[in-house]
Amino acid sequence: MQGMNVKSQVRLYKHMSFVEDLKYNEDGLIPAIAQQFDSKEMLMMAWMNKASIEETLETGRVCFWSRSRQAFWRKGESSGQVQMLKEFRVDCDNDTLLLLVDQTGPACHTGRRTCFYKVFKDENLLVDSEPLIDPKELYGK
């Protein structure tokens, strides 16, 4: 792993025991940020619960928890735009996750590569990227 200082590798938890000690909110959820592993582009933020974290670590394919559907949200299940896990990180307070992923095509339901396509510029909020794929094509028919 690039830039890793081997000396400083201190094991905090064995296997998946850390999942129990993460700080979940009152709904049992923790925010998870997805970043493209090579370009470092920020793609999206979503939520995970214990079961979706375990599934993600076991399968290597990112699975969030959909708050609106109250169901597993296996990224790409309906759009085909899957998110494969490259690295799984936890922050200092155990209350935020960082997923380094390899995202196929758009991460955003609008068909854009990233969900963060609105920028505050010259005193206005602007859209500054176009969809890669028409969402009608993504979610089809």
Added chain:
Amino acid sequence: MQGMNVKSQVRLYKHMSFVEDLKYNEDGLIPAIAQQFDSKEMLMMAWMNKASIEETLETGRVCFWSRSRQAFWRKGESSGQVQMLKEFRVDCDNDTLLLLVDQTGPACHTGRRTCFYKVFKDENLLVDSEPLIDPKELYGK
């Protein structure tokens, strides 16, 4: 701005009116991700309220809302490690912010550059970076 497709700049809001339309949680807060603008390193995730967003946009210096202290958290106020705003982004659902920042020194209260210093590797959760500065020095005396 690099990579910006000028054709696609659609103005959604004038001035700071968008701040009213962001989706805040029941505590009036919205998650804000801080990313180093040039290296694209993920630094931290924290929370903002309306007033801290307005202050950040007006001053160009990042101000979060501290949930533990229930007070403004002007990044660097006690440690000197300020976070200057380079770009302010909003996601598709208006419920997450992405701040491109220029972070002086460590972003993390442990003295590390990033809060995301724990990595799941070889079936264990490991620490893989060292503090840049001893936190005792940062928060002093």
